[in-house]
Amino acid sequence: MATSCPCGSNRPYPQCCEIAHKNHADVTTPEQLMRSRYSAHVLSLVDYVVNTYHPSCNAEDQREDIAQSIDSGWSKLEVIKTEAGANETEGFVEFSAYFDEDGKRYCMTERSRFVKEDGLWYYIDGTFPEEEPEEDPEQDPRLSQPVSSLKVGRNDPCICGSGKKFKKCCG
Missing domain, CATH: 3.10.450.50 (Nuclear Transport Factor 2; Chain: A,)
Known part of the structure; x- marks a missing residue:
């Protein structure tokens, strides 16, 4: 089967x-x-x-x-x-x-x-x-790191919150 x-x-x-x-x-x-x-x-x-x-x-x-x-x-x-x-x-x-x-x-x-x-x-x-915003949204901690040190896949959402894929935005 x-x-x-x-x-x-x-x-x-x-x-x-x-x-x-x-x-x-x-x-x-x-x-x-x-x-x-x-x-x-x-x-x-x-x-x-x-x-x-x-x-x-x-x-x-x-x-x-x-x-x-x-x-x-x-x-x-x-x-x-x-x-x-x-x-x-x-x-x-x-x-x-x-x-x-x-x-x-x-x-x-x-x-x-x-x-x-x-x-x-x-x-x-x-x-x-876009996801529903939380009552007390916190900034993504990855934003304070250099982009080169991040483990972000090319098709992951961009960390800047733009709604675009990382590769088409900050990547």
């Missing part, structure tokens, strides 16, 4: 994300691409993740950082919502991806933007939805 797909669809992997992993052209929706990219993180399929970034992202130049983000103990995916874009070649997927590190579980929530070009869906960028 085939194991369940890591993307959380409750379908067997061969009938779910493996289809996309074998042939990027078989991806028909932004959500399918997002789920297959998450599964690729779980399964350490660095080539698939690199190849499904939009060419303008120059992901090949970031291969090492991408490989590090893949090696993050991914444990669960929740799709929050999908939205159509300005036209049929753009779409958005908001999701929460959970990972375990040092005995703790963390959650990254992102609203990813996907574009379709030459018949293929690609991940192009994403934003991090």
